[in-house]
Amino acid sequence: MSFFNKLKTRLFKSSSKLEEGLDAIIEEGGEEVAADEAMEEGVVETAPEPVVEDEPVADPEPAPERVPEVTPEPDVVPEPVAASEPATPKPGILARLTGRGGAAPVVKRVLDDDMLEQLEELLIASDMGVETALRVTANIAEGRFGKRLSTDEIKRLLAQEVSRIMEPVARPMPLYPTTPQVVLVVGVNGSGKTTTIGKLASQFRAAGKSVVIAAGDTFRAAAVEQLQVWGERAGVPVLTAPEGSDPASLAFDAMTKAQEDGADLLMIDTAGRLQNRQDLMEELAKIVRVIRKKDENAPHNTLLVLDATTGQNAVSQVETFQKLADVSGLVMTKLDGTAKGGILVSLADKFGLPIHAIGVGEQIDDLAPFDPEEFAAALTGLKS
Numbered sequence: 001m002s003f004f005n006k007l008k009t010r011l012f013k014s015s016s017k018l019e020e021g022l023d024a025i026i027e028e029g030g031e032e033v034a035a036d037e038a039m040e041e042g043v044v045e046t047a048p049e050p051v052v053e054d055e056p057v058a059d060p061e062p063a064p065e066r067v068p069e070v071t072p073e074p075d076v077v078p079e080p081v082a083a084s085e086p087a088t089p090k091p092g093i094l095a096r097l098t099g100r101g102g103a104a105p106v107v108k109r110v111l112d113d114d115m116l117e118q119l120e121e122l123l124i125a126s127d128m129g130v131e132t133a134l135r136v137t138a139n140i141a142e143g144r145f146g147k148r149l150s151t152d153e154i155k156r157l158l159a160q161e162v163s164r165i166m167e168p169v170a171r172p173m174p175l176y177p178t179t180p181q182v183v184l185v186v187g188v189n190g191s192g193k194t195t196t197i198g199k200l201a202s203q204f205r206a207a208g209k210s211v212v213i214a215a216g217d218t219f220r221a222a223a224v225e226q227l228q229v230w231g232e233r234a235g236v237p238v239l240t241a242p243e244g245s246d247p248a249s250l251a252f253d254a255m256t257k258a259q260e261d262g263a264d265l266l267m268i269d270t271a272g273r274l275q276n277r278q279d280l281m282e283e284l285a286k287i288v289r290v291i292r293k294k295d296e297n298a299p300h301n302t303l304l305v306l307d308a309t310t311g312q313n314a315v316s317q318v319e320t321f322q323k324l325a326d327v328s329g330l331v332m333t334k335l336d337g338t339a340k341g342g343i344l345v346s347l348a349d350k351f352g353l354p355i356h357a358i359g360v361g362e363q364i365d366d367l368a369p370f371d372p373e374e375f376a377a378a379l380t381g382l383k384s
Helices: 003-010 018-029 035-041 048-058 062-070 089-098 113-125 130-141 151-169 193-206 221-234 247-261 278-294 313-325 342-351 372-380
Strands: 031-033 106-110 148-150 181-186 211-214 265-269 301-307 329-333 355-359 367-369
Touching: 018 106, 018 113, 018 151, 018 372, 113 130, 130 151, 130 342, 148 151, 151 342, 151 372, 181 193, 181 278, 181 313, 193 211, 193 221, 193 265, 193 301, 193 329, 193 355, 193 367, 211 221, 211 247, 247 265, 247 278, 278 313, 301 313, 313 342, 329 342, 342 355, 342 372
Parallel strands: 181 265, 181 301, 211 265, 301 329, 329 355
Antiparallel strands: 031 106, 106 148, 355 367
16 A cells, blocks of 8 residues: 555544535535536536637538538437537536536535634644634635635645645755764654654665664663664664663764764664653753764754644644754654644644654554645545
């Protein structure tokens, strides 16, 4: 199964039901529109009129040549006379608009203040944040207020807005000629830092980079063991220190070792820390200070790993870690859990930090580069 298919099937299996919410909003205040009426409101308007009138005037001679082909079947002639409903465009256009079939009626609703308010509430409930939700709905309403829209049209408009917000931040982690390139990985307890480091190390190794991992969570033996398992799997050395050791000292030693070995990348794990624990945050600041004694430009990347299930709490995490560790990019994990997905849109809109990768599972291929269009389609339930 491709990563996009995993994203679509897992993203909202137990979450915000954004797609169902959009369906409900249209159905609640909408009404069925006949197929021909739906086409008149859509892109079909230009097709029928000019073709019939222009051809006889512009080219009078071909007409006699076509008559012999039509005359053998006189019974068929009366039927095309009722051709106010073109046969070819109708199913194709309705299929695009409704995703259902040829002549099925379409439910449409007028985009008014009530509908906009319901859309805003739905987006806020999906963790998109108040400011972002208001901006997105305002953009959807621009030039369309008072017009009738179907569910698929709303989904397409919403997906376009989400993709537009996410496009500037969808960037892979940059690689620099400096060696070793020091990548500091931070985040709160349980955000998925250790697993993310293992997956990234494995992917960089597969791309031909030599990688060293420093197990900087010296207070949790399980984290060290987990990294060692990933290191063995990826063929990457993992540097450790006795339990309870100073993580800043380990980071310094790891940089020395990576320099001696000529490693391309040094990935440093850190202990999970809550952003409201000042002592733990000061310890993280100490790691950064010590690293810079070896290389004043280090860390070259500081990745903040966020758990999508924490919702709007992720905003305060970004604010705090950015002050202490100068966060350069984000990785969002656990989009396959009870995540509402909209938090990623909120973060992109508020901070503009690069989103390097997203995760939807525990397997090695369940962490992939962030694609804004695929994410927007999965978020809104837009049919591909």
